[in-house]
Amino acid sequence: MNHKPLRARRAPEVARAHILAAAETLLAQGGVDAVQMRAVARLAGITDAGVAHHFVDRHGLLTALIAYGGDKLRAMIDATVTDWLESEPDIGVLLAKLAGLYRQGYSGLAVALHAAGWRETGSPVLEKVVEALHAARFTSGVSAPDILHTRLVVAAFHHALATDPLFGTEFRRSAGISGSRDDGAALQLAWWISVTKRALGYDE
Structure with a gap:
């Protein structure tokens, strides 16, 4: 008598994380439309019913x-x-490190998440960045900076870097800047770091 090998059963939280990781991959690659129950199940290596068991339907x-x-x-x-x-x-080191996160593809994910309806809850996602940069302003000799100004500077940097992987090459080309995507992004990042440091009160 033949017996099929039993598949190890994942704990519910592990199974959910595995499915969500597959869904995240599809979201980053093809946007919200790519996240379909069957596609997620195929990538996760499980059945459609397995996905439905944990999330009920596509909305869930x-x-x-x-x-x-x-x-x-x-x-x-x-x-x-x-x-x-x-x-x-x-x-400048912190700003360059943050830019590295965008280059890993998370800008596309963030844009897709917002398009899907995600909005921040609780403290702002960049609050720790604002706090760190604002505290650094006090130690740099700048007197009593307004935290709203720091928030506006961080928001401008975030907006620019988050959209650069998606639109930066075309936007630079429209201003007469040619060259490869990587070269253009590096030039733009160096410029944004310089501008951001000046806006926060640091002299080059």
Whole structure:
């Protein structure tokens, strides 16, 4: 008598995380439309019913994915700031590290999450960045800076870097800047770091 090998059963929280990771991959690659129950099941290596068991339907899956992606972005940004606080005092180093997160594809994910309806809850996702940069302004000799100004500077940097992987090459071309995508992005990042440091009160 033939017996099929039993498949190890994952704990519910492990199974959910595995499915959400597959959904996140599809979201980053093809946007919200790519996140379909069958496609997620195929990528996760499980049945459609397995996905439905944990999330009921596509709406439930997207709702969970929105929270999952937002939490992941927040954790990555917080870890980047923590590492910076423990090592380098130069804010240019922090800005360059944050830009590295966008180059890993998380800008597309963030835009897709917002398009899907995700909005931040609780403290702002960049709050730790604002706090770290604002505290650095006091130690740099700048007298009593307004935290609203710091928030506006961080928001401008975030907006520019988050959209650069998606639109930066075309926007630069429209201004007469040619060259490869990587070269253009590097030039733009160096310029944004310089502008951001000046806006925060640092002289080059």
